[in-house]
Amino acid sequence: MAIKMIAIDLDGTLLTSANTISAETLKTLGQVHNQGIKIVLASGRPLSGILDYTKQLGLAGENEYAVVFNGAVVQNLAGKVLMSQEMDYRDFNLMLRLQRLSHVNLHFETTECFWTLDRDLCVQMQINAAFTNNEIKVRDKKEIPQDFVFNKVGFTCPKGSDQIAKLWGTLPDWAFQSYDIVRSLDNCIELNAIGASKGNAVMDLAERLKINQKDVMIFGDQGNDVSMFENPEFLKVAMGNAIEDIKKRADFVTDDNDHNGVAKALKKFVL
The missing domain is CATH 3.40.50.1000 (HAD superfamily/HAD-like)
Incomplete structure (x- = not known):
């Protein structure tokens, strides 16, 4: 070898x-x-x-x-x-459904920047953006175009919070069948297109x-x-x-x- x-x-x-x-x-x-x-x-x-x-x-x-x-x-x-490998507007709406399972931030990552609908950002999301030299664009749902595509999703919460654990324990089977999902840190879940x-x-x-x-x-x-x-x-x-x-x-x-x-x-x- x-x-x-x-x-x-x-x-x-x-x-x-x-x-x-x-x-x-x-x-x-x-x-x-x-x-x-x-x-x-x-x-x-x-x-x-x-x-x-x-x-x-x-x-x-x-x-x-x-x-x-x-x-x-x-x-x-x-x-x-x-x-x-990208996800689209249908996936965007499904991520919003998953977010409602616990009190976490949700952001969408593209090759240009991060997008989120959340006005109150936990420190972990801000750290993720800073470490990756990325702008966070905070928008209302009506400002997200129907042709929106993204490469990765991040669910985050403050350190010491139990909300990521709660989300991880309540993610439905269809989510694991439809996406590649990993718990990369105690306070972070990352999601990609299947495969x-x-x-x-x-x-x-x-x-x-x-x-x-x-x-x-x-x-x-x-x-x-x-x-x-x-x-x-x-x-x-x-x-x-x-x-x-x-x-x-x-x-x-x-x-x-x-x-x-x-x-x-x-x-x-x-x-």
Whole structure:
């Protein structure tokens, strides 16, 4: 096995708890990239939320890629959309129905910005927008056009609130049958079109680049990474801080994100 592509989750994996790439990890990824291995950030964030980190890694241009919106979109780092799975106005109305199951904020993510009907925004939604360099457009329902399309949905609530747990426990079966839904944090549920996942996006990108799935290495830690760990062909590395569902599916469990877990696994398997 010769690794040719490495897909790395961002928050809780590549990034430390301080939202930085450690010097050791940055150096190690530079060595990997110099060997001609593709480094692909695979994140729930939009492209705007990862570009600062790709620049630090020396990645830019039309021949470098990112998996964003939990796999709903694959773009090159020049911004061109290569693959996209969208939801429409019917889905928009269904999300409003789901929101009524608990007291949570609801926002809709596109490649341009976030949209919400909520006037009172919890801190978590504001943090999500700030971390991803995104504008939040607050609108009335009548201002949302019938041709509205979006790539991802986020339900959020303040930390310490039980409302996300309440929503998660009351989501109807039809929702899980119609959408890909993950609880990415204790106070956040993310939803994509059915089939839109990091695992599928990484697999499709590898095929587009003519890279065998056995030559793909992946890193992750949370529920929105599980789809990558379901692929039996990938070399799967769980972070030491990963949820148990990730660890039990992994080929290897490395150190946590605050102790150079990514760098240590790359030194073991690649360098």
